[in-house]
Amino acid sequence: MLAAIMFFGFMTIGMPLPVLPVYVHETLGFGSFVVGVTIGIQSVVTLLLRSYAGRTVDTRGPRNAVLTGLCGCAAAGVLYLVASIMPTPPLALGVLLAGRVVLGFGESLLLTGGMSWGIGLLGAAHASKAISWQGVSMYTALAVGAPFGAYLLQTTGFTVVSLVNIGLPSIAFAIALRLPAATPVGGTRLPFFKVVGLVWRPGLAMTLGSIGYAVIAAFITLFYASHGWPGAAFALTLYSGTFIAMRVLFSHAVDRFGGRRVAMCSLLFSAIGQFLLWGAVNPHMALAGAGLTGVGFSLVFPALGVEALRQVPPQNRGAALAAYSAFFDLALGLIGPMAGLVANFFGYASIFLCGALGGVVAILMIARLPHAGPGAAPGDSSAGSGH
Numbered sequence: 001m002l003a004a005i006m007f008f009g010f011m012t013i014g015m016p017l018p019v020l021p022v023y024v025h026e027t028l029g030f031g032s033f034v035v036g037v038t039i040g041i042q043s044v045v046t047l048l049l050r051s052y053a054g055r056t057v058d059t060r061g062p063r064n065a066v067l068t069g070l071c072g073c074a075a076a077g078v079l080y081l082v083a084s085i086m087p088t089p090p091l092a093l094g095v096l097l098a099g100r101v102v103l104g105f106g107e108s109l110l111l112t113g114g115m116s117w118g119i120g121l122l123g124a125a126h127a128s129k130a131i132s133w134q135g136v137s138m139y140t141a142l143a144v145g146a147p148f149g150a151y152l153l154q155t156t157g158f159t160v161v162s163l164v165n166i167g168l169p170s171i172a173f174a175i176a177l178r179l180p181a182a183t184p185v186g187g188t189r190l191p192f193f194k195v196v197g198l199v200w201r202p203g204l205a206m207t208l209g210s211i212g213y214a215v216i217a218a219f220i221t222l223f224y225a226s227h228g229w230p231g232a233a234f235a236l237t238l239y240s241g242t243f244i245a246m247r248v249l250f251s252h253a254v255d256r257f258g259g260r261r262v263a264m265c266s267l268l269f270s271a272i273g274q275f276l277l278w279g280a281v282n283p284h285m286a287l288a289g290a291g292l293t294g295v296g297f298s299l300v301f302p303a304l305g306v307e308a309l310r311q312v313p314p315q316n317r318g319a320a321l322a323a324y325s326a327f328f329d330l331a332l333g334l335i336g337p338m339a340g341l342v343a344n345f346f347g348y349a350s351i352f353l354c355g356a357l358g359g360v361v362a363i364l365m366i367a368r369l370p371h372a373g374p375g376a377a378p379g380d381s382s383a384g385s386g387h
Helices: 002-014 016-027 032-048 050-060 062-083 089-122 124-155 158-176 192-209 211-227 232-250 253-257 259-278 283-297 300-309 314-346 349-367
Strands: none
Touching (some): 016 032, 016 089, 016 158, 016 211, 032 089, 032 314, 050 062, 050 192, 062 089, 089 124, 124 158, 124 232, 124 253, 192 314, 211 232, 211 349, 232 283, 259 283, 259 349, 283 300, 283 349, 314 349
16 A cells, blocks of 8 residues: 555656656747756755655654655645646746645655655565665656656646646545554654764765666656657656566565665666667667666665665664655756756757766765675664774
């Protein structure tokens, strides 16, 4: 049931990805930089609220955080609907950006609360599986939501897309009310800035490794359009499909081989995929690049996430997940506008070169991380304390 909650919740994040760039660029008439801001502002807000999300999870419980986050996701759909009836493009953009801000609030609580809820129900020894399966739900929602959102936009319009973005989190909310809560772990809470200091190394590697995902999410639609190629939504679907397949088939890899080695191997595949997108001369080559990026990025988040959890006591697990996830938000929030500027000067292909180079730098950084054996339980602050 938790997987269903995450699926319906993250559909509100997946559906707008192919929709908003087209709506902002073609319907409202704004350029690539504004498109990047529209996509990226959600993650900036999510980043700024990570401390609040972690504190909410650790003190009020993950179930409460998820329920509140779902309300935020539904409210974002309401603001999308209001934007669709605004009389001028600037007003529509302003309301749309407000919706993205509210969605960032919802995502922060939903993501941190969902991971912590899964760990609480499965146990800390299975943290990598809890993180991995949340990712399966999240990226299944992306795989289904991207083409579904594009289809709704083409056949019914932006208003219907907005209505669906209201209904899906409402369904998830009803399901969440029936799921048992996970009791917060007692003990002394570390200040959030101290938690950040414990997890910054795997977090920064995650930021660099996330560039490839960020540029695919924000610009694959316009990249395809710039070449006159069809199938941009399918590229997002293929990325998500390979991502999900890797999570399903190899979710045990982190426990078996350790997060450090799994992350390095995964980022190598992701970088190769980004190089293929950079040099793509036809849509088939671009599809291969998107698929390889999905294969590579799939296990990076749980692999480095488990390493981050090993640095903190159990009662600070929510804060650790929030701090670690904040680096992912940082990537999405900053890279969207920055990639838009790069695309304006050098073309859309150049942003995938940036993604490839980010992956290479992340590999070099992870190679310098302290070794932590796969047997150490996440949430045990004595494990992996080689920092």
